[in-house]
Amino acid sequence: MACVRFLTFKPFHHLLRPTSGQIRAFSMSPPSTAVLYETHGPPDTVTKVVQLPPIEIKANDVCVKMLAAPINPSDYNRIQGVYPVRPPLPAVGGYEGAGEVHSVGSAVEGLSPGDLVMVSPPSTGTWQTHVVKDKSFWHKVDKGTPAEYAATVTINPLSALRMIEDYVNLKSGDAVVQNGATSMVGQCVIQLAKLRGIHTINIIRDRAGSDLAKEKLKKLGADEVYTESQLNVKNVKSLLGNVPEPTLGFNCVGGDAATLVLKFLRHGGTMVTYGGMAKKPVTVSTSSFIFKELTLTGFYLQKWINPDKTEECREMLDYLLGLIREGKLKYDMELVPFNEFHTALDKSLGKLGSQPKQVIKF
Amino acid sequence: MACVRFLTFKPFHHLLRPTSGQIRAFSMSPPSTAVLYETHGPPDTVTKVVQLPPIEIKANDVCVKMLAAPINPSDYNRIQGVYPVRPPLPAVGGYEGAGEVHSVGSAVEGLSPGDLVMVSPPSTGTWQTHVVKDKSFWHKVDKGTPAEYAATVTINPLSALRMIEDYVNLKSGDAVVQNGATSMVGQCVIQLAKLRGIHTINIIRDRAGSDLAKEKLKKLGADEVYTESQLNVKNVKSLLGNVPEPTLGFNCVGGDAATLVLKFLRHGGTMVTYGGMAKKPVTVSTSSFIFKELTLTGFYLQKWINPDKTEECREMLDYLLGLIREGKLKYDMELVPFNEFHTALDKSLGKLGSQPKQVIKF
Numbered sequence: 001m002a003c004v005r006f007l008t009f010k011p012f013h014h015l016l017r018p019t020s021g022q023i024r025a026f027s028m029s030p031p032s033t034a035v036l037y038e039t040h041g042p043p044d045t046v047t048k049v050v051q052l053p054p055i056e057i058k059a060n061d062v063c064v065k066m067l068a069a070p071i072n073p074s075d076y077n078r079i080q081g082v083y084p085v086r087p088p089l090p091a092v093g094g095y096e097g098a099g100e101v102h103s104v105g106s107a108v109e110g111l112s113p114g115d116l117v118m119v120s121p122p123s124t125g126t127w128q129t130h131v132v133k134d135k136s137f138w139h140k141v142d143k144g145t146p147a148e149y150a151a152t153v154t155i156n157p158l159s160a161l162r163m164i165e166d167y168v169n170l171k172s173g174d175a176v177v178q179n180g181a182t183s184m185v186g187q188c189v190i191q192l193a194k195l196r197g198i199h200t201i202n203i204i205r206d207r208a209g210s211d212l213a214k215e216k217l218k219k220l221g222a223d224e225v226y227t228e229s230q231l232n233v234k235n236v237k238s239l240l241g242n243v244p245e246p247t248l249g250f251n252c253v254g255g256d257a258a259t260l261v262l263k264f265l266r267h268g269g270t271m272v273t274y275g276g277m278a279k280k281p282v283t284v285s286t287s288s289f290i291f292k293e294l295t296l297t298g299f300y301l302q303k304w305i306n307p308d309k310t311e312e313c314r315e316m317l318d319y320l321l322g323l324i325r326e327g328k329l330k331y332d333m334e335l336v337p338f339n340e341f342h343t344a345l346d347k348s349l350g351k352l353g354s355q356p357k358q359v360i361k362f
Numbered sequence: 363m364a365c366v367r368f369l370t371f372k373p374f375h376h377l378l379r380p381t382s383g384q385i386r387a388f389s390m391s392p393p394s395t396a397v398l399y400e401t402h403g404p405p406d407t408v409t410k411v412v413q414l415p416p417i418e419i420k421a422n423d424v425c426v427k428m429l430a431a432p433i434n435p436s437d438y439n440r441i442q443g444v445y446p447v448r449p450p451l452p453a454v455g456g457y458e459g460a461g462e463v464h465s466v467g468s469a470v471e472g473l474s475p476g477d478l479v480m481v482s483p484p485s486t487g488t489w490q491t492h493v494v495k496d497k498s499f500w501h502k503v504d505k506g507t508p509a510e511y512a513a514t515v516t517i518n519p520l521s522a523l524r525m526i527e528d529y530v531n532l533k534s535g536d537a538v539v540q541n542g543a544t545s546m547v548g549q550c551v552i553q554l555a556k557l558r559g560i561h562t563i564n565i566i567r568d569r570a571g572s573d574l575a576k577e578k579l580k581k582l583g584a585d586e587v588y589t590e591s592q593l594n595v596k597n598v599k600s601l602l603g604n605v606p607e608p609t610l611g612f613n614c615v616g617g618d619a620a621t622l623v624l625k626f627l628r629h630g631g632t633m634v635t636y637g638g639m640a641k642k643p644v645t646v647s648t649s650s651f652i653f654k655e656l657t658l659t660g661f662y663l664q665k666w667i668n669p670d671k672t673e674e675c676r677e678m679l680d681y682l683l684g685l686i687r688e689g690k691l692k693y694d695m696e697l698v699p700f701n702e703f704h705t706a707l708d709k710s711l712g713k714l715g716s717q718p719k720q721v722i723k724f
Contacts, residue, residue, distance in 0.1 A: 084653045254648050276648025283645045286616050286638025289660025291446045296658040298651025 028054040029063045030102070034128030035341055038090040040081025044345055047079060047093060055132055059107035062138050064117055068151035068335070069097030069126040071348040071358045073275070078124075085302065087124040095119075097126030098141065098150035099362070108135045116141045118150040120314055121305040126151075129338070129362050136307075139314050141321060148333055148359045149324045152184070156357075157320050157329065158313070159274060159301050160188035164198070167270050167297070168248040172197030175223070175243050177264040178250035179203040179257040180277060182213050184357050187220055187331040189250060194221035195328065199243045203228060203260055207354060220330075228257060236263045248272070255280030267292055274299040332356035390416040391425045392464070396490030397703055400452040402443025406707055409441060409455060417494055421469035424500050426479055430513035430697070431459035431488040433710040433720045435637070440486075447664065449486040457481075459488030460503065460512035461724070470497045478503045480512040482676055483667040488513075491700070491724050498669075501676050503683060510695055510721045511686045514546070518719075519682050519691065520675070521636060521663050522550035526560070529632050529659070530610040534559030537585070537605050539626040540612035541565040541619040542639060544575050546719050549582055549693040551612060556583035557690065561605045565590060565622050569716060582692075590619060598625045610634070617642030629654055636661040694718035 032052045039046055057063050075095055077083040098118040101111050111117065119126055120139035141150045163185075164170065176193055180186050181202035190200045202217055202225040204210060214225040223243050230239075237245060245266035251258040252275030261271055262284065271294065273282060288294045304313055323329035334356045336344040344358040394414045401408055419425050437457055439445040460480040463473050473479065481488055482501035503512045525547075526532065538555055542548050543564035552562050564587040566575055576587040585605050592601075599607060607628035613620040614637030623633050624646065633656065635644060650656045666675055685691035696718045698706040706720040 273648055273651035275652070279648075281645045281647045282651070283643045284658070285643045286635055286641075286660075289635035289644070289658065290637070290662050291660075293660055293662055295660075296646070296651065298648075298653075298655055298657075300652050300655055 027057055029057055029132045030054060030065075030130050032128045032130040033338070034125075035093045036090055037079050037093060040079065040086075040089070043076040043079040043093075044342065044349065044351075047342075047345070049341060052092075052128065057103060057105050057132055059105040060135050061105040061132050062108055062111055062117070062135050063102045063104070063130060063132045064099040064138065065102045065130055066097055066099035066126065066128065066362045067116075067147035068099075068362070069094045069360045070152045070155070070333070071344055071360070072096065072155050073348075074155065075127075076345070076349060092125035092128050094126030094128075094360075095122045095124055096151055096154050097131070098147045099131065101138075102130060105135070111135060111138060111140060116143050116145065116147065116150065118153070118317070120154060120317060121307060121310055122154050127341070127360065136310070139317065142325065144325050145321050146324075148335055148361070150321065152331075152333065152357065152359060153317055153320050153324070154305065154313075155301060156184035157188045157192075157331070158304065158316060159299060160185045160192055161316060161320060162301070162304055163250055163272055163274065163299050164189065164192055164196070164248075166299075167272055170196065170198050170248065173199075173244065174248075175199035175201060175246040176248045176250065177201040177203070177246040177261050178252075179261050180250075180252035180275065181217055181222070181225065182332075182354075183252055183275075183277075184331045184333075185250075185252065185274065187217070188329065190217060190220045190222045191323075191329050195323075199223040199246075201240070201243060201246060201264055202226070203231065203257060205257075205354075209354075216332075228260060231260050231263075236260065240264075245269075250274060251282065252277055254278045254282055258282040262288060262294060265292075265294055268294070270295045270297065272297055272299050333359045335359050335361045338362050389419055391419055391494050392416060392427075392492050394490045394492040395700070396454045396487075397456070398452055398454055399441050402441065402448075402451070405438040405441040405455075406704065406711065406713075409704075409707070411703060414454075414490065419465060419467050419494055421467040422497050423467040423494050424470055424473055424479070424497050425464045425466070425492060425494045426461040426500065427464045427492055428459055428461035428488065428490065428724045429478075429509035430461075430724065431456045431722045432510075432514045432517075432695075433706055433722070434458065434517050435639075435710075436517065437489075438707070438711060454487035454490050456488030456490075456722075457484045457486055458513055458516050459493070460509045461493065463500075464492060467497070473497060473500060473502060478505050478507065478509065478512065480515070480679075482516060482679060483669060483672055484516050489703070489722065498672070501679065504687065506687055507683050508686075510697055510723070512683065514693075514695065514719065514721060515679055515682050515686070516667065516675075517663060518546035519550045519554075519693070520666065520678060521661060522547045522554055523678060523682065524663070524666055525612055525634055525636065525661050526551065526554055526558070526610075528661075529634055532558065532560050532610065535561075535606065536610075537561035537563060537608040538610045538612065539563040539565070539608040539623050540614075541623050542612075542614035542637065543579055543584070543587065544694075544716075545614055545637075545639075546693045546695075547612075547614065547636065549579070550691065552579060552582045552584045553685075553691050557685075561585040561608075563602070563605060563608060563626055564588070565593065565619060567619075567716075571716075578694075590622060593622050593625075598622065602626075607631075612636060613644065614639055616640045616644055620644040624650060624656060627654075627656060630656070632657045632659065634659055634661050695721045697721050697723045700724050
């Protein structure tokens with residue numbers, strides 16, 4: 001498997017030119033237990049937990065003992081081969097994560113063993129016990145931060161933050177509407193909007209436990225929470241009460257749940273699609289475009305997490321982690337021991353009903 | 363019917379307070395032959411050609427002997443009662459039109475009998491031989507302008523102009539894609555884009571005569587014209603040849619024809635919907651929003667033809683009419699004598715297959 005590990009994380013020529021005999025302290029990483037896939041396919045069948053041998057820690061590398069890494073839909077979409085940006089195969093799964101610095105290369109400054117760090121920008125291969133990457137991929141985080149939050153703050157909370165900021169000039173007192181409100185992005189939208197005095201109208205699926213889900217979202221600051229069936233009324237806006245018609249909507253479901261978001265939007269409003277959990281397209285009437293003058297667009301986090309924006313991105317992550325440490329931003333996660341990875345993956349894939357975000361604890 | 367005419371064009375109190383006995387020259391209009399509807403419903407059954415008696419020409423009024431007025435889809439949508447902005451009933455049909463000034467009220471300056479004028483901003487009631495409206499509704503037009511062009515330049519050519527200008531900062535060498543390319547807007551898009559060095563990719567329906575339609579559009583300046591069935595290929599972009607991927611698309615059809623426009627658009631492109639001839643919604647995949655970062659929005663001319671924008675709007679109309687007089691902008695119309703109105707309406711409603719824009723000649 002040594003070859004595999006080199007192929008995944010190092011250019012191939014390193015394999016052909018082994019380092020000289022000058023062994024430095026910490027020049028090699030510990031062996032790593034990793035979730036590997038060699039072909040694209042169903043994530044639960046193509047992923048295997050394997051042992052990878054130690055690899056060289058070069059001058060600018062940092063070796064991190066991972067503490068937490070989430071399973072996001074984009075992770076298993078990469079494994080399925082349906083995500084547009086994918087690592088070459090074979091590859092170790094995972095894209096977000098946080099851990100403790102184990103050792104650093106000779107040219108690394110500002111990071112020391114024991115520091116809490118997160119992968120930033122996110123980068124492939126976080127589902128393993130020890131990750132070696134160039135120092136530019138590691139962002140030092142305040143030690144008071146729970147590792148599972150540092151491991152999960154990029155893909156979902158940052159999406160929520162940017163979606164609230166980037167499309168409509170919202171003011172205190174305005175409203176947004178979203179479906180999939182129990183998702184991690186959904187929970188963050190509620191809290192980040194609330195911090196700015198923005199109301200949220202939240203749509204969730206009809207399912208056992210939806211009353212409990214409503215209560216939880218209201219505790220996070222949701223103004224209104226409806227199940228889809230509650231919105232089977234002639235004019236959904238009659239339900240708004242004192243909440244103003246929303247100018248901005250978020251859709252992570254598609255199909256009828258997207259139509260509900262469109263129905264709530266005010267004239268000239270914008271719906272941002274950032275996911276498609278129902279695997280159904282968005283359908284829009286001609287009159288919604290012409291007479292209601294709605295705009296539909298999409299959010300893709302990639303533009304915020306590319307290397308050109310690393311500093312800007314880290315400032316936003318620090319802001320979000322600050323809110324987390326102050327107790328102003330929180331979200332549901334289920335922490336799962338690494339040796340139960342495949343159960344967590346099954347939960348994440350929806351095989352065991354609705355589940356909170358699955359986060360591997362190493 | 364006198365009552366009807368007063369109700370349509372004058373506040374009701376004029377009926378209760380008849381003018382004094384001081385009769386001035388031209389103080390009353392000629393009687394008018396008009397297409398009237400008293401209820402909403404199928405346009406071919408609820409419209410009747412009636413004689414309306416003379417009405418008073420007040421100090422600021424202008425009485426125009428109409429020369430030409432088109433039948434636009436929005437006209438029969440108003441009659442059907444499905445258009446959001448509709449005149450009170452009973453009403454005379456029509457919204458655009460041009461004619462010759464017959465007489466003017468005592469306070470009217472700058473307009474004289476014999477002048478060629480168009481209704482601007484467009485205003486209800488142009489389907490009749492004599493129209494009396496406040497002077498603010500009449501825009502004087504160069505006498506070298508064919509009346510049928512002055513009568514039709516607002517709803518469709520102005521839409522084409524604004525759609526090219528308002529959504530994407532197009533540069534010479536860029537491309538746009540549109541369906542419904544044989545429509546009046548479609549023909550104008552081709553020519554107005556060409557004037558700016560912008561390529562057009564045009565999609566038309568499969569039907570008898572589509573080869574002829576292609577040839578006509580190419581003569582207007584179309585770079586590429588495809589029938590929908592020709593686009594039943596794996597990758598429509600392989601057909602582009604030297605034309606760049608379009609950044610902007612126009613949809614006036616909906617359904618599959620809208621999907622074809624989306625397929626041609628480049629990453630980050632925008633599709634503007636301005637009609638729905640197929641009466642089918644627009645369906646968009648989640649990945650089109652997220653990974654292709656497409657934006658979908660709508661165009662509604664109303665914002666350009668409201669009274670606040672009259673001067674700005676008239677400048678644009680003069681520009682378009684100038685192009686028309688120079689032979690740089692033209693479009694298909696079928697001129698129909700007023701006494702064949704119901705045949706023209708049937709053609710406009712699509713009962714007799716595909717037909718050019720129907721324009722009543724009085």
